[in-house]
Ligand code: NAP
């Protein structure tokens with residue numbers, strides 16, 4: 422069979438640990454036999470990032486912007502333990518944080534649904550997509566641990582040198598202080614990305630913050646969303662019979678637990694980080710959650726929502742064949758290939774991406790799955806496979 426050709430390349434960002442191992446197997450068994458892959462490859466493994474002082478991460482972000490489509494493996498965010506484990510020069514920031522900031526993107530996370538894995542929230546029948554703002558707040562904070570009494574102040578110095586100054590607290594003893602920020606422009610991009618995504622998926626959009634407490638900060642988010650919706654999207658939403666509504670995050674959480682799903686829930690950076698893990702674990706497994714970073718100028722980066730699955734990797738290093746679930750990694754590839762196909766107008770590539778997704782879901786629905794899913798499958802799994810066997814089953818079906 423002749424391999425499917427690609428017009429343009431995608432940026433491929435390799436990663437760490439167990440996901441790096443599976444990444445290679447997926448390419449070898451599920452993609453390369455069928456597609457003449459065109460990629461610009463970047464090694465974002467921790468050591469390579471450290472060796473290049475993160476230059477490789479910035480280069481990969483530039484490539485995603487230039488090519489329009491990227492696919493990323495999970496990567497280690499360094500901490501003290503990793504510093505020692507990998508003999509690093511220094512602690513480096515999260516590569517995802519760097520790429521999100523470079524692309525000014527919004528992250529959309531969507532559960533992958535199969536009919537033999539029931540959500541632990543029984544009313545959820547359709548996916549709940551989480552739109553996570555990917556700029557600022559605590560992810561770009563400035564923190565001080567103080568050593569005694571004093572005055573904590575918030576100071577803004579305008580470019581002309583004049584200042585706004587507020588007292589945060591007269592602190593009577595040692596404590597902690599944190600400064601965070603966001604930018605109107607980034608919030609506007611976030612709002613547009615959400616409304617754009619909602620329309621393209623034909624979904625209602627919910628947005629929630631804590632504006633009753635944070636009247637200025639969260640209040641600004643609420644204001645901007647409403648303005649962008651009213652001036653740029655309302656007409657299209659009316660036409661599509663879809664709606665946007667804002668509600669306090671407490672109320673949103675209560676409503677989500679009683680909803681059927683099938684909507685986009687837009688969240689600020691931290692809320693989205695936490696709530697997407699909740700939605701993912703209720704939907705079955707962290708490995709059944711896709712993640713795509715969308716920039717306001719229409720650049721897409723696809724990845725799995727989970728991390729590098731460190732615990733499984735250490736077993737793998739001892740020679741064990743682990744039952745790590747590769748589904749979200751496979752869907753990162755299919756998402757990227759399908760988007761490349763859409764942009765390049767190469768329908769055969771899109772058909773291939775959809776066929777690979779279907780072969781993956783059909784394999785699970787036929788009762789063949791990895792251990793994480795076998796624990797919760799209904800009816801019970803027919804066979805519990807290690808990652809390599811599971812990928813082989815998908816490959817047989819796909820062929
Ligand atoms: P993790 O890799 O998401 O794994 C946490 C646990 O979730 C695993 O031990 C496993 O549970 C389960 N799990 C996650 N993915 C799975 C899969 N595909 N198949 C089966 N089970 C899966 O989180 P972590 O171990 O806390 O973090 C490891 C590294 O990942 C860290 O260095 C962190 O910085 C990084 N990380 C990267 C990203 C990213 O690049 N997007 C995101 C998050 C974390 P059991 O052990 O119970 O089987």
Ligand code: MG
Nearest residue numbers: 693694695698
């Ligand atoms: Mg998280």
